[in-house]
Amino acid sequence: QVQLVESGGGLVQAGGSLRLSCTASGRGSAAYTMGWFRQAPGKGREFVATFGRSPSSIYYADSVKGRFTFSRDNTQNTVYLQMNSLKPEDTAVYYCAARSSRYYNDSPAWYEYWGQGTQVTVSS
Numbered sequence: 318q319v320q321l322v323e324s325g326g327g328l329v330q331a332g333g334s335l336r337l338s339c340t341a342s343g344r345g346s347a348a349y350t351m352g353w354f355r356q357a358p359g360k361g362r363e364f365v366a367t368f369g370r371s372p373s374s375i376y377y378a379d380s381v382k383g384r385f386t387f388s389r390d391n392t393q394n395t396v397y398l399q400m401n402s403l404k405p406e407d408t409a410v411y412y413c414a415a416r417s418s419r420y421y422n423d424s425p426a427w428y429e430y431w432g433q434g435t436q437v438t439v440s441s
Contacts, residue, residue: 318343318344318345318346319341319342319343319344319345319346319349319415319429319430320341320342320343320346320430321339321340321341321413321414321415321430321431321432322339322340322342322432322433323337323338323339323411323412323413323432323433323434323435324337324338324339324435325337325338325435326411326435326436326437327436327437327438328438328440329403329437329438329439329440330439330440330441331403331404331405331439331440331441332402332403333403333439334399334400334401334402334403335400335403335437336397336398336399336400337353337397337398337400337411337413337435337437338395338396338397338398339351339353339395339396339397339398339413339432340394340395341394341395341396341415342394346394346415347394348417349415349416349417349429349430350367350368350415350416350417350418350419351367351368351389351396351413351414351415352364352365352366352367352368352413352414352415352416352422352428353365353366353367353387353396353398353411353412353413353414354411354412354413354414354425354428355407355409355410355411355412355437356409356410356412356434357408357409357410360409362412362425363378363380363409364378364423364424364425365377365378365381365385365387365398365411366378366381366385366387366398367387367421367422367423368387368389368419368421369419369420369421370419370420370421372389372391374421375387376421376423378423380406381400381407384400384401384402384403385398385399385400385401386398386399386401387399396413398411400437403437403439404439405439405440405441406439407437407439408437408438408439409437410434410435410436410437411434411435411436411437412431412432412433412434413431413432414428414429414430414431414432415428415429415430415431416428416429417429
């Protein structure tokens, strides 16, 4: 019942920046909390960022902390991931996801809805 659509991926050189967005729609979408994950070829799905109970409570994976910024536009049901100082190891398909609980959770098993993903490729 919830649809998620990511955009903003592309090819960028190391040290560059990209801004991803994800828009949620469908019945009940306003009741869900959004997060970002990524998956590189041959690897598992990795947590990137999500909100906690408070709109100002944001959690980041250690690998992206200080370089990525997660934000949201509540009016438009859209979240953003600003990615700066990109590294080749950031290359992955990036997914937005939604969970029904507002409590922090970094496990993909607890997210009920997923977008189709957007490719981010960082060259050296």
